[in-house]
Amino acid sequence: MFADLTDRQWLWCAAAFYSAGVVLGTAGLVRVRRPSGVLVSGAIFAGYLCQWIGLGLRGHATGGCPLGNRFEIVQFTAWSAITLYLLVGVTFRSSLLGYLTSGLGAVLTLVSLSIPAWDAVLRTHIFGGNPWIELHAALAIFSYGVFGLLALTSTLFLFRHFSLKSKQLDGWFSLLPSILDLDHIEVRLLATGTALLTLALAFGSVYWSRDTATVGHAKLAATIAVWVLALLALALRALGRLLAKRFAWACLALFAGALLSLQAVDSSRHPSSVTAATPAGK
Amino acid sequence: MSEPFLFVIGATHHSAPLEVRERLALTSEDDLRADLAPHGAIRELAVLNTCNRVEFYGVGTDESAAALVQAAYCARQKFDPAEFERIRLRLTGRAAALHLFEVASGIDSQLLGENEIFGQVKDAYAAAQAAGSTGAVLNRVFQKAFQAAKHVRTHTAISAGTVSIANVAVELAADIFGSLADAKVLILGTGEIGNLTAKAFASRGAADLAVAGRRPEVASEIAGGLGAGTVPFAERESRLADYDVVVCSTAAPATILSGAAVAAAMRRRPARPLLLIDLAVPRDVDAAAAKLENVFLYNLDDLAGIAERNRTARAAEVDRCRALLAERADVLWSHLRRQAAGDRDDRPGPATAPGHAAS
Numbered sequence: 001m002f003a004d005l006t007d008r009q010w011l012w013c014a015a016a017f018y019s020a021g022v023v024l025g026t027a028g029l030v031r032v033r034r035p036s037g038v039l040v041s042g043a044i045f046a047g048y049l050c051q052w053i054g055l056g057l058r059g060h061a062t063g064g065c066p067l068g069n070r071f072e073i074v075q076f077t078a079w080s081a082i083t084l085y086l087l088v089g090v091t092f093r094s095s096l097l098g099y100l101t102s103g104l105g106a107v108l109t110l111v112s113l114s115i116p117a118w119d120a121v122l123r124t125h126i127f128g129g130n131p132w133i134e135l136h137a138a139l140a141i142f143s144y145g146v147f148g149l150l151a152l153t154s155t156l157f158l159f160r161h162f163s164l165k166s167k168q169l170d171g172w173f174s175l176l177p178s179i180l181d182l183d184h185i186e187v188r189l190l191a192t193g194t195a196l197l198t199l200a201l202a203f204g205s206v207y208w209s210r211d212t213a214t215v216g217h218a219k220l221a222a223t224i225a226v227w228v229l230a231l232l233a234l235a236l237r238a239l240g241r242l243l244a245k246r247f248a249w250a251c252l253a254l255f256a257g258a259l260l261s262l263q264a265v266d267s268s269r270h271p272s273s274v275t276a277a278t279p280a281g282k
Numbered sequence: 283m284s285e286p287f288l289f290v291i292g293a294t295h296h297s298a299p300l301e302v303r304e305r306l307a308l309t310s311e312d313d314l315r316a317d318l319a320p321h322g323a324i325r326e327l328a329v330l331n332t333c334n335r336v337e338f339y340g341v342g343t344d345e346s347a348a349a350l351v352q353a354a355y356c357a358r359q360k361f362d363p364a365e366f367e368r369i370r371l372r373l374t375g376r377a378a379a380l381h382l383f384e385v386a387s388g389i390d391s392q393l394l395g396e397n398e399i400f401g402q403v404k405d406a407y408a409a410a411q412a413a414g415s416t417g418a419v420l421n422r423v424f425q426k427a428f429q430a431a432k433h434v435r436t437h438t439a440i441s442a443g444t445v446s447i448a449n450v451a452v453e454l455a456a457d458i459f460g461s462l463a464d465a466k467v468l469i470l471g472t473g474e475i476g477n478l479t480a481k482a483f484a485s486r487g488a489a490d491l492a493v494a495g496r497r498p499e500v501a502s503e504i505a506g507g508l509g510a511g512t513v514p515f516a517e518r519e520s521r522l523a524d525y526d527v528v529v530c531s532t533a534a535p536a537t538i539l540s541g542a543a544v545a546a547a548m549r550r551r552p553a554r555p556l557l558l559i560d561l562a563v564p565r566d567v568d569a570a571a572a573k574l575e576n577v578f579l580y581n582l583d584d585l586a587g588i589a590e591r592n593r594t595a596r597a598a599e600v601d602r603c604r605a606l607l608a609e610r611a612d613v614l615w616s617h618l619r620r621q622a623a624g625d626r627d628d629r630p631g632p633a634t635a636p637g638h639a640a641s
Contacts, residue, residue: 174443178457179555240553244555
């Protein structure tokens with residue numbers, strides 16, 4: 001029965017599990033004023049497995065890491081954010097972060113599945129069999145996933161900051177981690193995301209320097225802008241110039257910028273790699 | 283219908299004021315057990331003896347068991363039995379079990395929802411077990427009480443938030459710094475409330491405490507009691523940047539920490555938050571400090587407001603807790619009655635079941 005499922009059907013299952021995490025978390029918040037960590041984590045894990053299978057099938061069909069159109073890029077970004085959450089999220093000891101992560105996963109997967117135009121064109125073998133280019137792309141999108149988790153942490157920071165300044169500490173504000181812990185997590189995630197993006201750009205630059213015509217100006221400008229923004233935020237934080245609330249807003253802006261840059265990345269695809277118009281079911 | 287004669291008898295903060303509870307405080311459980319040993323009517327007994335209650339949970343052959351415990355207790359405490367009759371708590375059967383559930387859950391406590399009572403009930407049960415005075419009925423009642431208390435604390439907000447000023451201050455610091463092990467705390471002033479808050483910080487693991495006061499000898503004395511260091515009062519502003527939490531409770535007629543001094547301190551530690559807890563009236567800290575980035579200023583009214591909101595939130599949960607506990611008490615009592623009936627039926631001839639009581 002499961003063997004007959006298409007990649008998109010697996011990805012719909014993933015979206016359903018992530019959405020179930022949101023519903024279960026919300027029910028927990030309403031009933032006992034905290035999301036159930038076990039239930040939400042279980043839903044995230046089930047969704048993650050489905051997404052892994054779905055992206056695996058897509059990767060098998062396209063002959064490489066599934067980053068051939070905007071649908072695949074957004075799905076891969078969500079998968080990256082959840083991978084990182086599953087790897088290190090438990091150390092945050094915040095059931096609220098799991099709840100928000102399932103929300104991020106649900107939004108990204110549902111939005112990408114709901115817009116057929118994003119998956120209208122299936123591009124195969126986009127990396128031309130060059131593993132370094134594939135690694136460049138995978139690392140770059142993985143760093144965007146890290147920035148996604150950074151955005152969630154920054155959101156928690158802003159809520160905690162608001163609760164402390166406005167002296168509203170009861171209700172679900174009491175579930176938030178300490179403001180110093182959130183600040184430390186933000187810095188670590190920004191440093192991790194920036195390092196991954198730097199590595200991705202380093203791999204990409206070797207390929208680009210051999211043939212500059214292969215990368216569109218828009219993609220180049222957008223990717224470098226995100227990288228510079230990340231480096232700038234990290235440097236200003238280290239110098240003590242970008243702190244607390246402003247740092248959190250900068251991290252949110254960084255993720256927004258990363259998402260916006262996907263348009264430029266997607267539109268710069270080389271036309272020769274387009275091999276098929278896909279009915280959205282495959 | 284056969285059922286064990288389970289009872290609880292005692293006195294609590296509900297009916298006995300502090301001066302009476304002082305006279306009721308049991309000094310030696312062992313002596314009381316020795317007094318009751320010759321009486322075969324008492325099969326099982328556990329004593330819960332805290333600053334807010336003295337309660338005897340027992341299982342007897344009949345109703346005389348409770349009266350025997352009361353008489354022995356009044357005699358040992360030299361407490362007038364007639365006076366005890368006026369203030370006593372006496373419940374039997376399902377009501378006694380439900381009472382223990384409520385006590386263990388903290389909803390019968392003076393400080394609603396407090397956690398300490400759970401440990402005290404556990405200690406009472408352990409002491410009774412060690413004395414060999416528990417049996418099938420009390421074992422089951424206490425075990426179910428622990429389960430019920432855990433369930434209620436997990437599934438309701440009966441223990442949410444803190445309700446004392448000192449603990450609210452500590453919780454605030456935890457909301458900002460997480461673990462307090464690395465937080466540096468400065469106590470400005472040698473008043474009682476500052477001292478209480480300092481003790482609360484120490485009990486939560488704050489290892490780096492310092493005290494500053496206008497009278498150095500008093501500051502040294504308080505610091506000695508806490509295992510803390512001292513800071514010259516005159517250096518309070520220049521050394522502000524060294525601390526993460528500053529608790530002010532002086533009797534100074536004007537502010538002792540200016541907004542400019544706090545701003546200067548933050549320039550030296552911009553990335554690390556500063557929590558200022560101003561418990562003084564009139565206030566010790568310039569209110570303008572609250573506007574600074576990474577500075578969190580709370581005064582006495584703020585803390586009292588948080589404590590009151592927590593108290594109200596806990597009180598709102600009591601009915602829900604009672605309903606949850608009543609369901610569990612019903613299940614327990616049905617089980618005990620079935621068990622007692624089964625025990626009686628298993629006997630070869632007419633007999634009274636263990637723990638049987640007149641119903």
